Amino acid sequence: MLKMIHTMLRVLDLDRSIAFYRNAFGLDVADRYEMEGFTLAYLRNAGNGFELELTTNRGREDPYPHGEGYGHLAFSTDDLEGEHERLTMAGVAPRDIKSLAYGGRPLARFFFVSDPDGYQIEVLERGGRYA
Amino acid sequence: MLKMIHTMLRVLDLDRSIAFYRNAFGLDVADRYEMEGFTLAYLRNAGNGFELELTTNRGREDPYPHGEGYGHLAFSTDDLEGEHERLTMAGVAPRDIKSLAYGGRPLARFFFVSDPDGYQIEVLERGGRYA
Numbered sequence: 001m002l003k004m005i006h007t008m009l010r011v012l013d014l015d016r017s018i019a020f021y022r023n024a025f026g027l028d029v030a031d032r033y034e035m036e037g038f039t040l041a042y043l044r045n046a047g048n049g050f051e052l053e054l055t056t057n058r059g060r061e062d063p064y065p066h067g068e069g070y071g072h073l074a075f076s077t078d079d080l081e082g083e084h085e086r087l088t089m090a091g092v093a094p095r096d097i098k099s100l101a102y103g104g105r106p107l108a109r110f111f112f113v114s115d116p117d118g119y120q121i122e123v124l125e126r127g128g129r130y131a
Numbered sequence: 132m133l134k135m136i137h138t139m140l141r142v143l144d145l146d147r148s149i150a151f152y153r154n155a156f157g158l159d160v161a162d163r164y165e166m167e168g169f170t171l172a173y174l175r176n177a178g179n180g181f182e183l184e185l186t187t188n189r190g191r192e193d194p195y196p197h198g199e200g201y202g203h204l205a206f207s208t209d210d211l212e213g214e215h216e217r218l219t220m221a222g223v224a225p226r227d228i229k230s231l232a233y234g235g236r237p238l239a240r241f242f243f244v245s246d247p248d249g250y251q252i253e254v255l256e257r258g259g260r261y262a
């Protein structure tokens with residue numbers, strides 16, 4: 001069976017990104033590979049084994065244009081307000097908590113935060129369809 | 132605990148993308164929401180519950196510029212050659228199987244394929260660090 005195992009993003013400063021994802025989202029570096037010209041790091045989520053792969057190309061100094069296609073990576077949490085406060089205290093500057101309804105019923109409560117390269121991350125309250 | 136639950140990509144033709152991800156990767160639509168101005172679909176992977184969220188903005192006709200930041204979404208499989216052949220027969224046109232070594236040892240065997248919007252998908256042979 002085919003199984004989704006990771007998503008890959010290119011970042012400018014790998015150590016900065018690793019520190020961010022550890023502090024903000026509790027991801028640990030499962031493996032790190034120094035290749036010729038680039039470095040790969042796999043950041044693992046204990047919850048389901050899915051990984052965020054970060055790639056740094058050595059010598060790259062200009063930020064990667066993000067385009068409009070890629071949206072975000074989402075995390076779920078049991079304690080949305082608590083995570084929002086924790087991230088605020090950590091200096092990560094989460095945006096306001098919002099909610100989305102569907103057919104007159106609540107569908108989602110969430111906020112967004114930017115990573116050091118400006119990628120968007122959604123934090124969703126666990127419940128309903130968001131497990 | 133924070134848990135990675137989905138990644139989101141914007142697509143032009145939702146039905147075309149849903150058909151592609153079903154046929155090529157066995158993802159099923161867990162939920163679909165027709166919102167004002169956009170549609171969301173959550174495509175679920177039975178293996179670990181991680182989801183691919185597809186967003187279609189109604190009225191959007193021009194392809195989304197992809198930029199250079201977002202890399203790919205990866206799947207693992209026990210049968211890399213079999214999947215490559217199956218996707219070839221399905222008309223999905225996977226690229227050649229390649230391998231990557233690290234420290235003189237095999238690290239990964241994989242191929243890439245493009246989805247209907249041109250997003251890159253990696254199919255990795257299960258084994259070693261790629262479970």
